[in-house]
Amino acid sequence: MMHEPTVTIPVLAAGNAKRRQYLTTLSLKSILMLVEPILQQKTKGAGLRENPLVARKIAAIWAHRGEVESIKPIVIAIDRACRFKPLDETRNAGAGMLECSWSAFLDVCDGIQRIAALRITVMKNADLAATDWPVQLIETNGKDDLAAVVTMIQNQTNSPSDRLRSSKCVPTSRSWVTSVITESRLLRRAIDATKSSLSTRSGHLWTGSAMTKALNAVVGCDILQSTPEHASNLAALWDRLPATISALGDYVEGRRLASQLRQDTILSQAPTVHALTTLLAHTLALPETEQTAVLEKLGHYDWTSTQQPPHILRRLELRKDRTSALLNFCGLQAEPKHNK
Numbered sequence: 001m002m003h004e005p006t007v008t009i010p011v012l013a014a015g016n017a018k019r020r021q022y023l024t025t026l027s028l029k030s031i032l033m034l035v036e037p038i039l040q041q042k043t044k045g046a047g048l049r050e051n052p053l054v055a056r057k058i059a060a061i062w063a064h065r066g067e068v069e070s071i072k073p074i075v076i077a078i079d080r081a082c083r084f085k086p087l088d089e090t091r092n093a094g095a096g097m098l099e100c101s102w103s104a105f106l107d108v109c110d111g112i113q114r115i116a117a118l119r120i121t122v123m124k125n126a127d128l129a130a131t132d133w134p135v136q137l138i139e140t141n142g143k144d145d146l147a148a149v150v151t152m153i154q155n156q157t158n159s160p161s162d163r164l165r166s167s168k169c170v171p172t173s174r175s176w177v178t179s180v181i182t183e184s185r186l187l188r189r190a191i192d193a194t195k196s197s198l199s200t201r202s203g204h205l206w207t208g209s210a211m212t213k214a215l216n217a218v219v220g221c222d223i224l225q226s227t228p229e230h231a232s233n234l235a236a237l238w239d240r241l242p243a244t245i246s247a248l249g250d251y252v253e254g255r256r257l258a259s260q261l262r263q264d265t266i267l268s269q270a271p272t273v274h275a276l277t278t279l280l281a282h283t284l285a286l287p288e289t290e291q292t293a294v295l296e297k298l299g300h301y302d303w304t305s306t307q308q309p310p311h312i313l314r315r316l317e318l319r320k321d322r323t324s325a326l327l328n329f330c331g332l333q334a335e336p337k338h339n340k
Helices: 028-040 052-065 112-120 125-130 143-157 160-167 173-182 185-190 208-220 228-238 246-252 258-264 270-283 288-298 315-329
Strands: 006-015 020-027 074-079 083-086 095-101 105-110 132-140
Touching: 006 083, 020 028, 020 125, 028 074, 028 105, 028 112, 028 125, 028 132, 052 112, 052 228, 074 095, 074 143, 105 112, 105 143, 132 143, 173 185, 173 208, 173 228, 185 228, 185 246, 208 270, 228 270, 246 258, 270 288, 270 315
Parallel strands: 074 132
Antiparallel strands: 006 020, 006 095, 020 132, 074 105, 083 095
């Protein structure tokens, strides 16, 4: 009979008897080995799953710094059956060794995106073994308790003080809009940032004013936040559109002129800019597989120009109607009401 392998980790015990916590420092190689079974079971954990866009952003920051680092601990939920052996046998506290079975590591409560970034960062085995990160292990008791622990950790991570500190780093609305545009290949080509209207000969598809209004609207409705991370992730979603909307793909690759899209499709219209921006903002909150499904649906949406005279619906009504139709088509919730 084969017994499940056990892992022994030197730790500092903390917390109370009801829910023990353990602090330690592990090499990146050890962390990846411990959480690999968790990452492979993407639908079974209680916490957030990997977001490739966020992971790539973190990996890019590390590459720019020339250092792979994690100041905050990686928080991992473990089964309560893990056994703590204190170095001082006279009391069950302080420094000691924690023995856990291989399956006792249940979920990553905080740090899943850093670990995902670590997996895509090219490092030699020797460097992985030589680089340490702080790790916090927290006991859980059953599936329901695991979900409660994950929620607790995430609420602590997103505490009001954290939001207050991060708000000081939020760029102005204008600079944030500029960040979204400049980080996207599609938007850099398609938007004339200085214009509120385009000539029939313009090689641009959208005006800067239309995109600014659309981006400010989704921030104003709290669909997303005007943070550098959301700017990068939203820009990355825009760049995935040409692969699913064939007309945009032809435009980006120079096979179709902007004037042709203005004549044959609704893609160039301001209400469509608003609808697409709102849809992509909602899509950011979805797991990667659901994001892909939404983007694929856009390839089947009817983008052809209708014969309906534009004066039948006022622009604001057309914007709301088109946004609602696009969200419903992709299986997302209807657009929130704007504050007036």
